[in-house]
Amino acid sequence: MHTWLFNVLHLSLKELRCVLRDRTMMGAIVISFTVAVYVVALGAKADVTHVAVGILDSDHSTLSQRIRAAIRPPLFQEPVDLTRDTAQAEMDEGRYLFVLDIPEHFEADVQAQRPTEVQLWVDATAMAQGQLGVAYLTEIVLRETLDEFKAKGIDARLPTRPVVHVLFNPNTTTSWFTSVMQLINNVTVLSVVLVGAAVIREREKGTIEHLLVMPVRPSEIAVAKILANGLVILVAVAVSVLAIVKGLLLVPVEGSVVLFLMGTGLYLFSLTALGILLATVASSMPQFGLLAVPVFVVMYLLSGSATPVENMPLWLQHLMQLSPSTHYVKLAQGILYRAAGVDIVWPQMVAVGGIGAAFLALALLRFRSMLARQG
Structure with a gap:
């Protein structure tokens, strides 16, 4: 040995x-x-940082402006107005990862409690950013819509309320x-x-x-x-x-x-x-x-x-x-x-x-x- x-x-x-x-x-x-x-x-980086967002605002209302203002850095760049004729081509060229399509009479339908839809176009070739970005933009639209609908306290009336704590990497x-x-x-x-x-x-x-x-x-x-x-x-x-x-x-x-x-x-x-x-x-x-x-x-x-x-x-x-x-x-x-x-x-x-x-x-x-x- x-x-x-x-x-x-x-x-x-x-x-x-x-x-x-x-x-x-x-x-x-x-x-x-x-x-x-x-x-x-x-x-x-796989997270959402300074992602380019286009917007098709057919409503031009106070609510659509609030949603636009809520999409801001550092997660997203300032939204850019697009037209329906150029939006698809802009996404095909990779200039925008998301395009938010707000329909006509969106604010009026919300105030009248009529069903309405907001369409989000996603370039899913960026899979990780696409999934996270959809979650962030969905939360922004929902939050601003509830605020406009004067429903800020709706979560207090729900039977459960989620409280998220991130361990080991809080940010x-x-x-x-x-x-x-x-x-x-x-x-x-x-x-x-x-x-x-x-x-x-x-x-x-x-x-x-x-x-x-x-x-x-x-x-x-x-x-x-x-x-x-x-x-x-x-x-x-x-x-x-x-x-x-x-x-x-x-x-x-x-x-x-x-x-x-x-x-x-x-x-x-x-x-x-x-x-x-x-x-x-x-x-x-x-x-x-x-x-x-x-x-x-x-x-x-x-x-x-x-x-x-x-x-x-x-x-x-x-x-x-x-x-x-x-x-x-x-x-x-x-x-x-x-x-x-x-x-x-x-x-x-x-x-x-x-x-x-x-x-x-x-x-x-x-x-x-x-x-x-x-x-």
């Missing part, structure tokens, strides 16, 4: 020097965990969510690529033969690559959380950063083992890239970082429990957003570690056979 640890240590130092000397890879790591996290957090600030999820996605991509590229690079350059003549075992080579490459990503994650997420973006990190990094370490162990497994299947770097891309896409889209796991079919929810990213996303959200402790996130940590052990066992089997063929 002492010899095994000694060999792993020296191989890890050798691998670490190789990683640090690779300027291209180090540049990608630095940019991914700094600039990419910051830019995506501030730029990628529903998008950057609080996207910054952490982008960080997780970068960990997923770079950890697999880094260790997989390390294995294939040695094979293509012929340095794998140097290892074969040394008194080291395949497990020592594989574990050394996992430790060295995982350490580089772990340091980058720590810097990103403290300097970018918490420092520049001012995201309130509620839980323990140390506990989060411990969970990240387990996740890196799992993904780097997966990277070695994929590298033993591929025979060249292009093949490795083609093999890794579908893995990234599935882990990203179905892990819960892009869409809630609860919205997926039940069979798919069960299937994604075999992916370490599903458990890591839940672990990260619990620690960073809800201040969860070890007593809450330990099942996710055990799951990530167990999946990583399974990946490592398969990777070692493949790695031994690859070295045997190489020799």
